Amino acid sequence: xxxxxxxxxxxxxxxxxxxLSANVINxxxxxxxxxxxxxxxxxxxxxxxxxxWGGKFRTDAMWAIDMGLQTRLFNDRANWKLEPxxxxx
Numbered sequence: 001x002x003x004x005x006x007x008x009x010x011x012x013x014x015x016x017x018x019x020l021s022a023n024v025i026n027x028x029x030x031x032x033x034x035x036x037x038x039x040x041x042x043x044x045x046x047x048x049x050x051x052x053w054g055g056k057f058r059t060d061a062m063w064a065i066d067m068g069l070q071t072r073l074f075n076d077r078a079n080w081k082l083e084p085x086x087x088x089x
Contacts, residue, residue, distance in 0.1 A: 026047070030044035039069055045066065
């Protein structure tokens with residue numbers, strides 16, 4: 001988890017003033033679970049709260065989750081992964 005506060009202030013003269021502030025929190029997680037026959041299931045994902053981007057814009061919340069299977073081959077000399085499931089928002 002990452003948490004921080006962003007404050008951007010700029011005065012371009014006249015009525016061109018930018019003030020953008022936000023509390024931002026980001027989560028990331030990854031877990032691997034053993035399965036029968038030497039296979040493993042990996043699940044990872046993240047969630048980013050809405051926040052500023054580039055000092056001028058606010059982004060919407062973003063998240064993603066992906067899962068995959070992994071197995072070792074040839075007496076543990078090779079690794080094979082399949083990551084077909086991805087959910088993104």
